Amino acid sequence: MIRLRNLHKSYTIGRNRLHVLKGIDLDIGARELVAVMGASGSGKSTLMNILGLLDRFDDGEYTLDGVGMGDLSETRAAQYRSQYIGFVFQSFHLIPFKNAVENVALPLYYQGVPRKDRNERAMTYLEKVGLADRAEHLPSELSGGQQQRVAIARALVAQPKLLLADEPTGALDSATSRDVMKVLQAVQNDGVSVVIITHERDIAHMTDRLIHLVDGRIAGDSRQRRLNPDDVVVEIEARDEPPVPQSAASPATIGMAGTPGTSGSVGTPAIAAEPSPG
């Protein structure tokens, strides 16, 4: 599905040249559920933008579904995005003046699907994320979780092969995050490769594979048994409720994610150490 070879990307900020991705080699197969973790500045967002053809890379090789993605024109990139990729963003990025079903239908508009067909398919996907009754609501009339589910429906409506989610739960509370993750897991079960960028360990453990980015390089890439979001709830709630040790651990985990030192703890995720009901 995705094949990256020695991928490099740098930005020029003022006079400084910032080397963000320093040679990424990565293969993601079809129907994978992958989390990419890393501290801010580790290059994970850049990686996702490049995977999503939202940004260009400087050097190396990127093949998506067997097609080389080097040096695409904006028009070609738009066509591949339309054909292969769905996006879910941290801040949802719904178009504010379109209601839920119109937002969901938008990718189909760019595929040239007739209006009636478009709206029917959009409704189907809204049903899938459980928001059929909110179809006529504007984004501003929806809660954060609902907006993100609309965004997921929109990402899926064009039946992409790859779903890229950039901090999909970053703006959501833990219960809502769990709902969103359930939806994303279901998406993968339906046969779509899902790549989730996150800095939340809990979220990362709800995937099958965890890739750690440190300083523009892949520092860890391990398979794992995905956690059921329903199981994690208990932990999250447990951590939220009882006072001293665990609740202190929660911010600490996030805090650690912000430091380069995190890479050391890759193999032993904090949550895995806690007793799992399963």
Add this chain to the structure above:
Amino acid sequence: MMSFDAWQEIFDTVKHNKLRTFLTGFAVAWGIFMLVVLLGSGRGLEHGVDYQFRDDAVNSIWVSSGQTSVPYKGLQPGRDVRFDNQDYDEVRTRVPGVEYSSARYWIFGSQQVNYKNENGSYSIRAVHPGHQVLERTKVIQGRYLNEFDLRQFRKSAVLGTLVAAALFRDEDPIGKEIRIGGISFKVVGVFDDEGNEREREFIYLPISTAQRTFNGANRVNQILYTTGDASLAKSEEMAGATRRILSVNHTFDPEDQRAIYVNNNVENYQKIVALTSAIRIFVWVVGIGTLLAGVVGVSNIMLVAVRERTREIGIRKALGATPGSIVSLVLQESVLITTVAGYAGLVLGVLVLEGLAKAIPDAAFFRNPQVDIRVAISATVLLVVAGAVAGFFPARRAAAIRPIEALRDE
């Protein structure tokens, strides 16, 4: 590109961005509205001026006799100057550039005119055939006077519409005998005149017949001729030549302004034409200024609109919109709004002009304001293009920047 679906997408955007739509539309509608009202009013002024000259040929010179006011060659001032047929012939033949000409012999007072039992009292003008052009007389029935009428001293008469209506009612006047001051004349034609009411109450007779019939001998009261397409300078030369011929014939100082009165309509008309073109230039300058303000307004709003939509453009691109589709979305929206608004401004402007025309009832200085619809449409097209151009560059830039940068734009 202009698919129904695309239009629906645009209507959707327009519908949900009412303020932006309104502002863009308002800039255009206002520009066109002002332009239409301005140009229309300017045209109204022009028409008003033209109306002042509607009665007589604008390229004519009218010579009337007066009284000498300065001594000349040993002669006392205060002598009456009396034109005769010879003066007319000399002016007609010796002044270079005379086109149509006529003399006028006045039969003083109005004459009793009757046909069968109908009668009335009307003024008579005894003239040459050329008078038709000079007075802009429109023959609506029969014919005007001709050379044969004059040469053969025919008793022919051409009646104004009001005269014909009063004397003949529903009867056809052509060929009928009427009596003017007890003398029998044959009606050869009926005329209309765009001048005031009085012009239609005249009766024209051949000058030769009238001089003979009404004891005029060879008396002439006025000499008038048209100057063709003479320039103002040329017409002044012609007026000067006329004055010199007459001053020799009647022995008065050519500089004596009261011996004869030479009224050069060309000169008057040229002054008014100059005034009208000044008005027209002024109106156009202001109009173009208004239009430019409109162009700037539309451009400004388009720039802001595209800026404001950067994030939306980013989202659309992430969802698979090609740069081309983004540019055409912005452009079609701009064209739609400016066209509709421009049309609205046009209609509103025309309505206001109509109202103005009704509110100012045929004042001499302002009448029948209208706007050249081609100008109005060109102006609208200009604004539409300006809006499109103003939208195009930022839209192309927005469409070209990578979606990730557009998305970052909060």
